[in-house]
Amino acid sequence: MPPKGVLSSVSLEIFFNLNAYYLALFMVAEILLVVYKAEVLPYPGNNIALDVVILFLLGIVELIMIFMGSKGNLTEHVMATAISLASLLPSIGLTLYFLLLQTYVLRVDVVLCGVLLALHGLELLFLFIAVCTFSRVPT
Incomplete structure (x- = not known):
C-alpha cells in the first residue's frame, strides 16, 4: 500500500488563523457598540442582556x-x-x-457581520472539501 501524501489544506488553516484574529476584533467592536447603543439609543434593558449573551455564545461557538x-x-x-x-x-x-x-443595527454592524459571513462562506467551502478529502483516503 503506497503511503498517502499530506492532505491538510493550507488555505483552510489560513482562514482559521484569519478568523481567529478577526473574531477578537469582532468581539471587541461589538462590545463597544453595545455600550455605545446603550448610552446613546433608547435600548430596553432585556435586549441589552440578550445581545450580550448571544455575543458571548457566538464567541464560544466560533x-x-x-x-x-x-x-x-x-x-x-x-x-x-x-x-x-x-x-x-x-x-x-x-x-x-x-x-x-x-435591536439596533448600525452600518458598522453590517460591515463587521458581512466580513464575518464572507469568512464563514469560504471556511464552509474549504471545510466541506477537507471532509470529503479526508473521508476518501483509507486509514
Missing part, C-alpha cells in the same frame, strides 16, 4: 469551530473536521442575528 477545524485539518481527522463544519452552521445563524435581528 472558538470551538476554529479549534476543532484546525486540529482536524492538521491531523487529517474526519470527525474533528466534521464537528467544525457542524458548528459553523450555528455560528452563521448567530452572525445573522447580529446582522438582521438585534
